[in-house]
Amino acid sequence: MNMFLGACGEGSETLLHGEFGAHPPKGTRYALSLTRTELHIQRLVPKPDTDHRTVLQLIDVVGCHTMRSHTIANQSAFFSVYAYPLKKRKVAVSSGRVRQRTARTFQVDSADCYEDNLKVAERWAAAIKCLVLGIPISSETEISRSLLPRPRRLLLLLNPFGGKGNALQWCQNHILPMITEADIGFNLIQTERQNHARELVQNINLAEWDGIVSISGDGLLYEVINGLMERPDWEEAIKMPLGILPCGSGNAVAAAINFRAGFEQTLGQELLTNCTLLLCHGAVTPLDLVSVTTASGSRSFSFLSVAWGFISDVDIESEKFRHIGPARFTLGTMVRLASLNTYRGRLSYLPALEGTAHRPILRSITMAANGSLPFQHGPLHRTVSDLGLCKERHALCFQEVEPADEPTPSPSSPPSSSSFHSSSFSFENLSEELVADRREAGLPMSAPGVSLSPRQVHGPPDEFLAPLDQPVPKSWVTVEEDFVSVLAIYQSHLGADLFMAPFACFNDGLIHLFYIKAGISRAALIRLFLATEKGTHFDIECPHFIHIPVRAFRIEPLTRKGILTIDGERVEYGPIQGQIHHSVANLITGVNQVKITAF
Numbered sequence: 001m002n003m004f005l006g007a008c009g010e011g012s013e014t015l016l017h018g019e020f021g022a023h024p025p026k027g028t029r030y031a032l033s034l035t036r037t038e039l040h041i042q043r044l045v046p047k048p049d050t051d052h053r054t055v056l057q058l059i060d061v062v063g064c065h066t067m068r069s070h071t072i073a074n075q076s077a078f079f080s081v082y083a084y085p086l087k088k089r090k091v092a093v094s095s096g097r098v099r100q101r102t103a104r105t106f107q108v109d110s111a112d113c114y115e116d117n118l119k120v121a122e123r124w125a126a127a128i129k130c131l132v133l134g135i136p137i138s139s140e141t142e143i144s145r146s147l148l149p150r151p152r153r154l155l156l157l158l159n160p161f162g163g164k165g166n167a168l169q170w171c172q173n174h175i176l177p178m179i180t181e182a183d184i185g186f187n188l189i190q191t192e193r194q195n196h197a198r199e200l201v202q203n204i205n206l207a208e209w210d211g212i213v214s215i216s217g218d219g220l221l222y223e224v225i226n227g228l229m230e231r232p233d234w235e236e237a238i239k240m241p242l243g244i245l246p247c248g249s250g251n252a253v254a255a256a257i258n259f260r261a262g263f264e265q266t267l268g269q270e271l272l273t274n275c276t277l278l279l280c281h282g283a284v285t286p287l288d289l290v291s292v293t294t295a296s297g298s299r300s301f302s303f304l305s306v307a308w309g310f311i312s313d314v315d316i317e318s319e320k321f322r323h324i325g326p327a328r329f330t331l332g333t334m335v336r337l338a339s340l341n342t343y344r345g346r347l348s349y350l351p352a353l354e355g356t357a358h359r360p361i362l363r364s365i366t367m368a369a370n371g372s373l374p375f376q377h378g379p380l381h382r383t384v385s386d387l388g389l390c391k392e393r394h395a396l397c398f399q400e401v402e403p404a405d406e407p408t409p410s411p412s413s414p415p416s417s418s419s420f421h422s423s424s425f426s427f428e429n430l431s432e433e434l435v436a437d438r439r440e441a442g443l444p445m446s447a448p449g450v451s452l453s454p455r456q457v458h459g460p461p462d463e464f465l466a467p468l469d470q471p472v473p474k475s476w477v478t479v480e481e482d483f484v485s486v487l488a489i490y491q492s493h494l495g496a497d498l499f500m501a502p503f504a505c506f507n508d509g510l511i512h513l514f515y516i517k518a519g520i521s522r523a524a525l526i527r528l529f530l531a532t533e534k535g536t537h538f539d540i541e542c543p544h545f546i547h548i549p550v551r552a553f554r555i556e557p558l559t560r561k562g563i564l565t566i567d568g569e570r571v572e573y574g575p576i577q578g579q580i581h582h583s584v585a586n587l588i589t590g591v592n593q594v595k596i597t598a599f
């Protein structure tokens with residue numbers, strides 16, 4: 001349960017109460033009450049605030065330090081609470097609220113000697129830090145520093161060229177001050193080239209770190225995850241808590257973390273402040289990964305998406321607008337809409353919902369076998385009830401699925417001897433064509449996930465997948481279509497303002513497969529894409545837009561040219577397939593998420 005949002009009743013119990021002076025002094029005195037979710041600050045002197053008190057929400061607090069006065073004669077001890085509450089914007093033209101730093105310092109002066117005052121200050125600091133970190137305490141708890149774990153040590157990896165190129169400046173001005181207030185130790189390394197982060201994490205001593213944090217876009221996290229999966233001790237390595245602080249142009253995972261914490265959708269520095277705040281809180285949620293295999297045999301681990309058609313075209317073609325930051329995707333969408341392509345291909349999938357196999361699915365909010373609508377998309381409430389709903393949905397989603405059965409040709413999947421042939425395109429001599437295509441596209445020959453001589457990636461076996469050169473297992477469904485786009489996504493967001501799968505959870509064990517069929521009008525497509533900003537695209541009646549929750553998928557392009565991406569990074573064009581691996585990694589999400597274990 002989200003400790004902060006879900007603490008009704010329990011949260012109002014007073015854990016500590018005290019009267020303190022202020023700093024700077026000015027004769028002011030306050031009464032402080034600490035509950036599990038809030039710090040209440042009421043002025044007593046000079047003028048009692050009887051009808052007004054300041055309330056600091058502990059979700060907005062990053063840390064608390066104790067201090068001593070410079071003047072030896074002063075026997076007081078002090079504690080400072082560092083918080084980033086939401087405040088109304090000062091600039092009249094902007095709407096909404098932004099987080100602003102506030103440091104409240106209180107003087108403990110009831111005892112005659114410093115040591116006794118320090119004990120009180122330390123008790124308050126320890127209680128506040130316990131609550132920030134989610135360590136349970138009650139009014140019965142003997143509160144002291146010994147309740148706290150040793151300070152965390154994080155490895156921060158920063159791509160200085162991510163997004164608009166201001167990651168280092170944002171790190172110095174925003175991230176480092178906040179994590180210092182949270183008593184987090186760190187080592188900051190700037191990446192020097194592509195794959196640098198991937199190589200670094202292959203060789204680190206895991207025992208030295210409590211987490212690895214990517215400061216960039218989603219691409220750097222992709223490197224970190226795959227670097228960990230390339231280690232011989234991958235099973236232990238991939239359990240390392242992973243954080244992401246959004247300083248790139250594609251900040252989907254950061255947006256998903258922000259959403260799941262119950263915060264308003266936001267961009268830029270505000271998203272960064274929210275995510276840094278959550279990083280300071282430190283709670284970790286299991287994260288599903290999808291193993292993705294491409295035609296050349298390369299296998300990599302994806303945490304976000306596999307895309308083909310319109311979405312990947314926009315992602316890659318908008319690289320040239322990188323200097324405008326995340327707005328590049330909107331501009332890229334408009335450019336792509338002007339010359340809309342369709343792509344013929346076969347899409348196969350292993351449905352996650354009982355009763356969806358072997359029957360055509362129109363709008364994917366697929367009826368369950370009992371006729372209920374497990375994925376009905378009403379307005380979302382970003383509260384604990386929403387998280388609870390997610391758990392409930394999970395229960396509805398899962399069925400026992402057997403591992404990949406003997407592949408048997410079905411009418412929709414080609415016989416094995418010709419599985420890489422189609423009327424329009426042959427995948428014979430694939431590697432030669434890939435080399436030629438990559439050369440033509442100006443791609444390096446060994447970009448991440450694109451390697452023609454695959455890296456040694458470990459990881460759990462793909463029990464749902466048949467080899468790519470064989471037909472899909474018989475329990476799968478196959479559709480052959482002209483597609484505008486195909487997207488397999490496992491996070492709620494595809495970008496900071498692309499709220500693609502509002503119901504997706506970090507560890508729901510699901511791949512959300514979306515596709516848009518040819519025949520959709522430009523106007524309908526624009527409507528859909530505009531609605532993704534708010535996640536309301538499911539409210540639009542559109543027979544060309546389909547969503548199916550699945551456990552595994554295969555995309556077989558039958559159109560010669562096109563762009564495929566894994567987590568926003570371009571990979572070789574050709575057949576590609578993936579399957580979910582439930583909860584194999586850990587993501588620092590800051591608030592306790594529903595832990596789904598029923599997979």
Ligand SMILES: Nc1ncnc2c1ncn2[C@@H]1O[C@H](COP(=O)(O)OP(=O)(O)OP(=O)(O)O)[C@@H](O)[C@H]1O
Pocket residue numbers: 158159160161162163164190191192193194195196216217218219220221223247248249250251448568569
């Ligand atoms: N120092 C570096 N120089 C060049 N490339 C780097 C460096 N560090 C990381 N990279 C690569 O840059 C790519 C983009 O990084 P990332 O996704 O984190 O930022 P981004 O701005 O969101 O980029 P994009 O929108 O292209 O995904 C990644 O593939 C990563 O491997």
